[in-house]
Amino acid sequence: MSPPSPRSRCSHRRTSTSSSRAPSPRPRANRSGASRASPRGLYLGQFDLSLIHPHPRPEPERREHGEKFLAELESYLRTVDSARIEREARIPDEVFQGLAELGCFGMKIPVEYGGLGLGQYYYNHALTMIGTVNASVGALLSAHQSVGLPEPLVLAGTEDQKRQYLPRCATGAISAFLLTEPEVGSDPARLRATAVPTEDDSEYVLDGTKLWTTNGVVAELLVVMARVPKSDGHRGGISAFIVEADAPGITVHRRNAFMGLRGIENGLTSLRNVRVPRENLIGREGEGLKIALTTLNAGRLAIPAICAGAGKWSLKIAREWSNARVQWGRPVGEHAAVAHKIAFIAATTFALEAVVDLSGMLADEDRKDIRIEAALAKLWASEMGWRIGDELVQIRGGRGFETAASLAARGERAVGAEQALRDLRINRIFEGSSEIMRLLIAREAVDAHLKAAGDLIDPHVDLADKLKAAASASGFYARWLPQLVAGKGDLPTSYDEFGALAPPPALRRAHQPQAGAKASAYLGDLGGLSQRRTLQLLDLRGTGDSQTPMDAASYRVDRQVDDLEALRSHLGLERMDLLAHSAGAALALLYAVRYGDRLRRLVLVCPTPRDDGMPHSKRRLLARRASRTPQRRPSTTRRTRSNRKR
Amino acid sequence: MRSAIAHLDVPVLLIAGELDVALPPRPAAAYASLFPRSEFAVVPNAGHSPWQDDPRGCVDTIARFLD
Numbered sequence: 115m116s117p118p119s120p121r122s123r124c125s126h127r128r129t130s131t132s133s134s135r136a137p138s139p140r141p142r143a144n145r146s147g148a149s150r151a152s153p154r155g156l157y158l159g160q161f162d163l164s165l166i167h168p169h170p171r172p173e174p175e176r177r178e179h180g181e182k183f184l185a186e187l188e189s190y191l192r193t194v195d196s197a198r199i200e201r202e203a204r205i206p207d208e209v210f211q212g213l214a215e216l217g218c219f220g221m222k223i224p225v226e227y228g229g230l231g232l233g234q235y236y237y238n239h240a241l242t243m244i245g246t247v248n249a250s251v252g253a254l255l256s257a258h259q260s261v262g263l264p265e266p267l268v269l270a271g272t273e274d275q276k277r278q279y280l281p282r283c284a285t286g287a288i289s290a291f292l293l294t295e296p297e298v299g300s301d302p303a304r305l306r307a308t309a310v311p312t313e314d315d316s317e318y319v320l321d322g323t324k325l326w327t328t329n330g331v332v333a334e335l336l337v338v339m340a341r342v343p344k345s346d347g348h349r350g351g352i353s354a355f356i357v358e359a360d361a362p363g364i365t366v367h368r369r370n371a372f373m374g375l376r377g378i379e380n381g382l383t384s385l386r387n388v389r390v391p392r393e394n395l396i397g398r399e400g401e402g403l404k405i406a407l408t409t410l411n412a413g414r415l416a417i418p419a420i421c422a423g424a425g426k427w428s429l430k431i432a433r434e435w436s437n438a439r440v441q442w443g444r445p446v447g448e449h450a451a452v453a454h455k456i457a458f459i460a461a462t463t464f465a466l467e468a469v470v471d472l473s474g475m476l477a478d479e480d481r482k483d484i485r486i487e488a489a490l491a492k493l494w495a496s497e498m499g500w501r502i503g504d505e506l507v508q509i510r511g512g513r514g515f516e517t518a519a520s521l522a523a524r525g526e527r528a529v530g531a532e533q534a535l536r537d538l539r540i541n542r543i544f545e546g547s548s549e550i551m552r553l554l555i556a557r558e559a560v561d562a563h564l565k566a567a568g569d570l571i572d573p574h575v576d577l578a579d580k581l582k583a584a585a586s587a588s589g590f591y592a593r594w595l596p597q598l599v600a601g602k603g604d605l606p607t608s609y610d611e612f613g614a615l616a617p618p619p620a621l622r623r624a625h626q627p628q629a630g631a632k633a634s635a636y637l638g639d640l641g642g643l644s645q646r647r648t649l650q651l652l653d654l655r656g657t658g659d660s661q662t663p664m665d666a667a668s669y670r671v672d673r674q675v676d677d678l679e680a681l682r683s684h685l686g687l688e689r690m691d692l693l694a695h696s697a698g699a700a701l702a703l704l705y706a707v708r709y710g711d712r713l714r715r716l717v718l719v720c721p722t723p724r725d726d727g728m729p730h731s732k733r734r735l736l737a738r739r740a741s742r743t744p745q746r747r748p749s750t751t752r753r754t755r756s757n758r759k760r
Numbered sequence: 761m762r763s764a765i766a767h768l769d770v771p772v773l774l775i776a777g778e779l780d781v782a783l784p785p786r787p788a789a790a791y792a793s794l795f796p797r798s799e800f801a802v803v804p805n806a807g808h809s810p811w812q813d814d815p816r817g818c819v820d821t822i823a824r825f826l827d
Contacts, residue, residue, distance in 0.1 A: 691826055696782070696808065707764040716772045717822055720808050721791065722782045 157559040158594065163609070165482065170475035172235055180236030183217070187240055190216055196248040197518055199377040200533060205250060210286065213255070220284025222259050224268070227280035234412055235474035238419040242470065245423020249537035250377025252420040254288070257328035257378075260413035261545070262289035263335050266354060266405050270397040279335065279356060290329035290359075292383060293339040293406060295322065300550055302339070302352075302403065307385065309340035309355060311348055311392075318342070318355065318395070320363075320388040331369045331379035333359045338385065339402045351400025355390050363388035374536030410545060411485045412477045414492040417541050418470045421499030424538055425463030428506040431529055432456050435510055446509075455505045462498050469495065486558050493551035496541035503535035566590035675704045682712055689714040696722050765794050772798040773825040775818065777806035799825060 155162050172180060190212055199205055213219065221237045223229020232240070237259070244252045259265065264283045267276055283289055298305045307322020320340050330336065336357040344350030357364070367382045397405050436447025436456060446452045473491050476484045507514035510531045513521060518530035542548045567590070569575045569583035678701070682690050691714050694702035699721030706713055772795040776788035783791065785802045792800040801821050806813035 693822070703765065706768055706770055710768055710770055713770045715826055716770050717775065717825065718772065719775045719810065719818075720777055720780050720783055720788075721774065 158562055165476065166472065170472070170479055172233070172475070172478070176233060176236070179230075180232055180239070183221075183230060183232060183236065184239055184243065186216055187218070187243060191243060191247045194247055194251070197522075197528060197530075199248050199250055200530065201519060203371070203376040204379070205254060205377045209251065210288075213251070214286030217284065218255055219258060219286045219288070220264070220280075221255075222268075223264050223280050223284045227276055228284040229264075229280065230284075233474075234415060234477035235471065238415060238470050238474040241416055241419035242423040242426070242467070245420035246427040247423075248377065249420060249424065249534075250375050252416075252423070253328060253375050253378050256413075256416035256420070257291065258283070258289050260416040261291045261406075261409055262329065262333075263291075263337050263356065264289065265409045265413060266291075266337055266396055267356075269408055270354075270401065270405050274393070275356065275396070283335065287334040288329050288332055289335040289337065290327050290333040291337045291406075291409075292324040292327050292330060294325050294327075296325050300547065302406070305339060305341060305352060307338070307340040309338075309342045309353060309390070311342065311345070312389075315347070316392055317389045318392065320355065320357065320385045320390055323382070323384045325382050326370065326380055327383050328378055328380045330359075330383050331366050331381040333379075335359060336364075336383075337396070338390075339406060340385075342399045349399050352402035353399045354396040354402040354405050356394040356396060357385075357388060357390055361388050361390070372540070374533070374539055411483075411488055414488040414545050415470065415473050415477065417545060418466060418473065418491040418495035421495040421502075421538070421541060422463060422466040422470050424499050424534055425459065425466050425502050428502050428531075428534060429456070429459050429463050431531065432459055432506055432509050435513075435529075452509055455509050459502050459505055462502060466495055466498060486555060489546070489551050489554050492546060493548055493555065496538075497548060499538045499541055500535075503531070503538040507531045507535050562590075566594075674701050675708055678705050679709050679712070682709075688712075691715045691717070693717040693719065694721065695719045762794065766796060768795055768797075770795075770797065771825070773801065773822065774798060775801050775803060775810060775821060777808055777810040777813065778802050778804050779806060780808045780810075782808050 171177075193212070194209055195206075199209075217230045218240070220227075220229030221232045221240055222234070223231065225231035241252050241256060244255065262283070263279060267279060267283075271279075279287075293302055293305065295305055295307065305322075307320065307324065309318040309320050311318055318340075320338060322338075322340055324330070324338070327333075327336075336359050338355045338357045339352055340355065342348055342350045342353050363386045365384050365386070367384060369379060369381045372378070372380070396402075433447070433456065436452055437445050439446045441449070447456060469491050473484060473487050476482050476487060510529065513526070513529070514531040517532060518528040522528035546554070567583065567587035570580055570587060575583065678692075689712055692702050692705065694717070696719075699718045702716060702718065702721075706716055772792070774788060774792035774795075776783055776785050778785060780788075788802070789800055792798045803810035803814050803818060803821075806818075811818040
């Protein structure tokens with residue numbers, strides 16, 4: 115199955131992504147022949163366990179390298195004065211210096227180009243750690259590396275461009291990504307900036323205005339998105355250019371001020387007759403959006419990483435304050451209302467970190483297109499980060515609403531809970547707003563079906579084309595539907611390596627919730643028997659599909675007989691005991707007939723099968739369906755139904 | 761099925777509930793007699809789920825059979 119074509123357009127840090135149709139940039143994983151995106155597989159009913167099992171882990175040498183760097187970073191970050199960054203609304207020069215010396219500007223840049231070559235996993239960890247100290251520093255580094263010049267160059271740059279610019283980026287030449295314009299946010303395809311080739315084709319002349327240029331105020335290098343007009347020898351379209359920030363014609367008009375992330379250098383930049391050499395085009399003309407989008411696929415993971423950091427910090431503050439603050443004679447953390455908030459922060463932070471780690475490893479392995487994973491992670495992390503910040507402010511009460519500087523001025527501990535909340539707010543807006551993320555994710559869910567059958571429901575398609583669409587759609591569904599009922603999960607020996615956690619389907623079905631009430635009754639009251647490894651078969655009617663338990667499709671006795679046999683060998687029993695109740699006897703009898711020599715003893719408790727192995731109630735149902743007249747349900751059936759509901 | 765069961769060389773225990781309307785004791789006894797090697801037990805005052813009506817008696821009967 116080929117990877118889906120990405121359907122979103124994206125923009126830089128300060129903007130969001132739309133889901134309008136764009137030419138399909140090949141996701142990164144695609145180039146290395148990697149397999150499909152797994153969430154798409156899930157939408158199609160295909161569970162790809164290889165994503166999480168075996169759980170990806172960093173290779174040993176990468177691990178050693180990464181851990182060493184994180185230790186250095188941690189000791190450096192202890193010297194960073196976060197309060198000063200907030201107070202002065204800028205990151206001090208010595209912090210830039212210190213970060214550059216550690217190599218923080220080249221964490222993801224490959225070693226051969228002067229970077230640390232950490233990979234997404236350790237880059238994420240570094241951002242998480244930075245996120246516990248100051249969100250503006252996190253934004254500085256991620257705007258530079260996740261969406262600034264390094265990532266597009268690694269993805270689509272020529273060898274010359276990489277050699278020329280990556281070492282500069284790695285040593286601290288800050289870069290910024292200029293896509294958003296005053297009129298263009300979530301729909302960057304409409305951007306107005308132009309790049310007109312000169313007569314001799316040696317240069318492009320750039321004109322336009324760019325807004326919310328994170329790092330743009332201090333950057334040395336800019337990635338500028340501009341539209342090349344179509345002409346002879348020029349395919350035209352939105353294209354990406356490397357621009358020196360001190361090139362004539364570039365003016366930073368002002369530095370913007372925001373609710374949070376006060377330390378970021380983000381401004382309004384105009385380009386007037388800026389001449390850029392032809393060699394500075396990244397990729398080809400018209401590939402700008404594709405490059406931006408692909409960059410953001412992994413680039414978005416910076417946000418969950420920073421949110422995980424904010425969560426860790428919030429947990430620490432919440433814990434400490436809830437122990438120190440006493441009301442009604444007890445630390446407030448012992449009052450349930452506050453305890454719940456702490457539990458929420460702790461659990462969510464744990465989950466955030468797990469999501470960040472897994473997504474980072476998947477990105478590093480480069481075997482999957484992680485577009486949707488990253489979108490899921492970005493959406494969820496930014497929303498949860500905000501809730502965590504909000505709960506922390508609530509736990510801190512009036513002190514949560516008060517600034518750290520004010521707290522310090524009256525002699526209390528300087529804890530900027532309100533700052534954390536303000537800093538976290540932007541995560542729901544930039545790098546693809548939550549709304550755009552939802553569109554992107556939902557689009558993925560229906561995309562395969564729209565492709566297969568979209569013309570059928572499109573009112574603008576005429577009948578002939580609808581017939582054509584119907585033919586191709588039935589081809590798709592003829593291949594797809596059988597997978598739903600005969601997937602790997604239905605094979606008796608699949609997932610064997612999980613032992614007792616993944617019993618064969620017969621037992622799994624027996625433990626489905628609708629059979630739960632009965633299962634516990636058996637396993638509880640007959641606990642002594644279960645230790646004898648007597649296999650207990652529940653009422654068959656409780657083991658099929660819960661909605662249509664009596665349907666022929668779910669009445670798959672024949673297959674369950676083979677499941678049972680697989681279960682016997684799975685349990686390592688030479689001969690087994692079977693205990694069956696009610697309609698479960700049908701299965702037990704079929705098993706006994708087919709595999710009698712593997713059966714030691716058979717117990718039938720109130721069996722209800724007929725000679726043909728079909729339960730009475732099945733027969734009644736079929737009869738009722740045939741006559742189509744409602745009948746009073748016999749009492750046994752009614753009881754079974756109510757049992758199932760319980 | 762009937763003929764296949766008639767040749768089943770496996771000890772079978774059939775437990776019926778005295779008050780089970782799905783399979784009352786008499787047809788249950790007939791059912792049990794279809795098996796060449798069968799035992800038959802009726803749990804008194806029990807319905808379709810006899811282990812709930814008489815846990816001890818039920819388990820004892822089954823345990824004795826399985827030992």
